[in-house]
Amino acid sequence: MTRAVYLTAMGPASGKSLVALGLVELLSRRVGRVGFFRPVVQSGDDNDLALIRARYELPDERCGYAFTDSERSELGNASRAGMARVVERFRQIEAVSDFVVVEGTDFTGASSPIELDVNLRISEHLGAPIVVVVNGHDRGVDEIVERFRVGRDSFGDDAISAMVVNRVGPSVLGPLRERLAQQSSDDPVWAVPELPELRQPSLAQLQGALGAELVAGDPDDLTRSVGHVKVAAMSVPNMLDHVEDDTVFIAPGDRPDVVLAAMLTRTSAAYPSVSGVLLSGGLRPDDRVTSLIAGMSGGVPVPLLSVSTDSFDTAIAANEVEGAITPGDRRKIDIALAHLEEHVDLAALGERIEVGRSDVVTPIMFEYDLIERAKAAKAHIVLPEGTDDRILRAAERICRRQVCDLTLLGPQDQIRTRIADLGLALGDIPIIDPLDSDLTERFAKRYHELRAHKGITLERAHDILTDVSFFGTMMVYEGLADGMVSGAAHTTAHTIRPALEFVKTRPGTSIVSSVFLMLLADRVLVYGDCAVNPDPNADELADIATSSADTASMFGIEPRIAMLSYSTGASGTGADVDKVRAATERVRELRPDLKVEGPIQYDAAVDVDVARSKLPGSDVAGQATVFIFPDLNTGNNTYKAVQRSADAVAVGPVLQGLNKPVNDLSRGALVADIVNTIAITAIQAGVEHA
Incomplete structure (x- = not known):
């Protein structure tokens, strides 16, 4: 029998999409065919439907809706005909699914009591237990607890499987959790802190909302968050006083001083990194300025977007753009899932909604199981190709999901600069430069001991150990890392030769x-x-x-x-x-x-x-x-x-x-391939330690 869960909120802007994403993520690890249904959407191109459909590769027959917002009058206050249509569409999805996540309405234009009643009626007709999301944004402990009680009273303890208080302020989080722990209900309640980055639009979302054209820059940079939108109406020295991380400046295209200053923030350690520049008024920089920017080392560091509106109207429109977790923004999806997994016990939630594990193993289930098993291994993996953008993007995903510890190899300043250029959150990830490390001398002596019978001198050993593949492999050999992943920029022979030389094959095995x-x-x-x-x-x-x-x-x-x-x-x-x-x-x-x-x-x-x-x-x-x-x-x-x-x-x-795990990448590897290979290496390391 197909099972389902009904996700509803206590009001608008609750961050319900985050919990919906987490529920489908949980189900994708456990069942073969996940379904996703929304009784009412604002329009046919609903973002949550598009997000779930794209990320989990759901066919249309397992992902759909009953009404658009313009048709919701047909649903009325849980009218019989309207409910019949909702149930009919749900049954169509249920028939081809093992478990269905139903995401309730969005509180657009309806009062909270009416909306709550509609969601309650729908959940009853579908026979689905309820997960309630309470909005904790800008609310104190007493107000949040009161809304929690209203939700429990409105839906009833028997209908509720769990509750999530989302978007809780950091100062409120501790006291709130203490109060919630004192509640008499057996239903679990989790408090999830506000994460401003999830509410911030990306440059791509800003581009779409404003109808902006990308004039220059890397399209991959459009995934960067927009934390602040500021009009650059003053001189450059004064403008620089207002630079913050993830700022987008608005300036006419005939202000080359502003454009060039914004570009230089990406290459200077003296100022935070600007996300982008909106060129207002339909004006473009002079061709000579454009040529100067295009010739900068590493390409155009900051995206330039052009809009036809003036600076004032552009600023108003830009500040009204709300961030969403969109289908193409893999980075924000990773951030969202990591945040939810940190604060909500998804395994316990699965038990509450009675999600078992399927015998069928789909690709998505297998890949997610890799991540979970890699986390359990608690391994440390070294990545010799720290200057490769794909490696850095993969490293961010690994760090966001707390899959394993990582060390990057390569020139520290160059890698740190590139991390900033890409807008990645890698914090204080360890970076070792074999050309400037105290370990190089130690490793050279060890390599000399191991390979002296092959005519390797100490001087030659020192030269060899400045190579990132040899250095990384020696880290594994000496126990400073549990495994190594390389090959995105090196040949297979270059990657595995050091391992063949001194890591060697494990006992009872004659061949790698x-x-x-x-x-x-x-x-x-x-x-x-x-x-x-x-x-x-x-x-x-x-x-x-x-x-x-x-x-x-x-x-x-x-x-x-x-x-x-x-x-x-x-x-x-x-x-x-x-x-x-x-x-x-x-x-x-x-x-x-x-x-x-x-x-x-x-x-x-x-x-x-x-x-x-x-x-x-x-x-x-x-x-x-x-x-x-x-x-x-x-x-x-x-x-x-x-x-x-x-x-x-x-x-x-x-x-x-091999005695210790070393894995090779294809030189055409995608970021997802690298993430999977790092997870596999961590699992291999965990088995070696067991």
């Missing part, structure tokens, strides 16, 4: 290999080796198989190994088939605990009907989870074919067989 975790629509498969070994012999293939099985188990996948070939069972002959047959027997000798079948063709490994025909009675055929390819050519091409043709997510390559 790799797997990709293939996230299909309803399952996760393990493919190996697709990245490292061109043509392994039978013993090496067996080693790859056992390592891949262990990796599968590490990530909660029951290993059922298919040793792939162009022949199944005893039907084929030839050197290639014989190699796979010998490797299969070797796996059985090494690990009698593992389920393994080979040689076997791919269709017999995945298709139950084919398996029944070709290998009846096999406990692997038709249900394999670990696929071992006979050579790199086959493995690499197959994983890419499945990735593109089946719209699968390929996570990896995950290196296996």
Whole structure:
């Protein structure tokens, strides 16, 4: 039976969207098919619907609404016909979902008592328990507690599963939590402090609301928050006295002094960093000024946006733009989820609304499970490529979600400047420059000891250890970090060579290999080796198989190994088939605990009907989870074919067989790929420590 929860607020501007996002996030980790429904939206392009649909890849049949605000008169005060339409639309979504989050109305144009009654009636008709959000903004403890009591009395203790007091002022938070803990109700109540950044618009939102045109700058910079909007109507020295972090200045395009001063705040440690400049009046900077800006080192540091309105009207319009968590703003989504997870026990909330865990594993569920397991590992990962923008953006996501501790390698000033340029919140993240670190001498001596038999002198060792890959690997070897992730800007050979030299393979393993975790629509498969070994012999293939099985188990996948070939069972002959047959027997000798079948063709490994025909009675055929390819050519091409043709997510390559975890990135890796690889490395480190 489909289950549902009804999310409603006690008034406008409660931050209900934040809690809705958190609820769907919780469900996405536990059930295969999440649904999202809104009885009434302000318009058909409702932001919350768009946000949930985009982030969780929900099809239209699992994400929709019943009425727009202009049609809400048809709903009336919970009229019979209106309720019938709400229930009908909900049932359509419920029929194709395992759990549905229903987000109530937005209190637009209706009085609170009427709106509360409408939401109560809808929740009763849908048979859904209620989570209530109370707005704590600019309210004292007594007022918040009173609104909490009104909400509990209005909906009734039996209907309420939990309550969240959102947007609580920092000075009120402690006393409020003490008062709420004294309440007699058994329903959990969480107080979430105000986070101004969530209410601030991004530059992109400001651009959309004002109809502004991006004249110059990096489009990725439009995700920066707008904390202050100020008209630059004074001279530059006086203007600089009013610079604060995340300020957007408004000035006519014929004020090159203001434009250039704003640009320089991004490259100077003397002033906070400006988010952007709005050029008012439709005026653009002179071409000579534009050329000067375009030629600045690292490109245009601050986005320039042009509007047709004058400075006064632009300032009024800009200050009226309210921030929202929009579908394309991944950074704000990360901030929002990290904030909610810090202050609301989502696991306890899941128990209150009776969310179980599905047997089906979707890609989203697997990726979120990675993050949760990485958090539990409490690992420290070193990232040698600290000057790469993708690495820095990934590091911010990791830090926001408190996944693990990180250290960046590279020139400190350069990295700090780039962090500021990108508007990232990385605080005091440790940065080590191998060219200027006390550790370099220690590491060089250690490397000399390990490699002197290869003719490495101390002087040469010192030169080698200034390389970020060698330095980062030595941090792992010496226990100063638990794992390393590199490869966004370096080759695979450059990344893993230091590990092969002195981290070495773990006992009982003769070869370093790799797997990709293939996230299909309803399952996760393990493919190996697709990245490292061109043509392994039978013993090496067996080693790859056992390592891949262990990796599968590490990530909660029951290993059922298919040793792939162009022949199944005893039907084929030839050197290639014989190699796979010998490797299969070797796996059985090494690990009698593992389920393994080979040689076997791919269709017999995945298709139950084919398996029944070709290998009846096999406990692997038709249900394999670990696929071992006979050579790199086959493995690499197959994983890419499945990735593109089946719209699968390929996570990896995950290196296996080393004494300590070191993982390689593709040089085309996206930020999300880097985040996943860091999480995987943290989990591997946690297993090593266990």
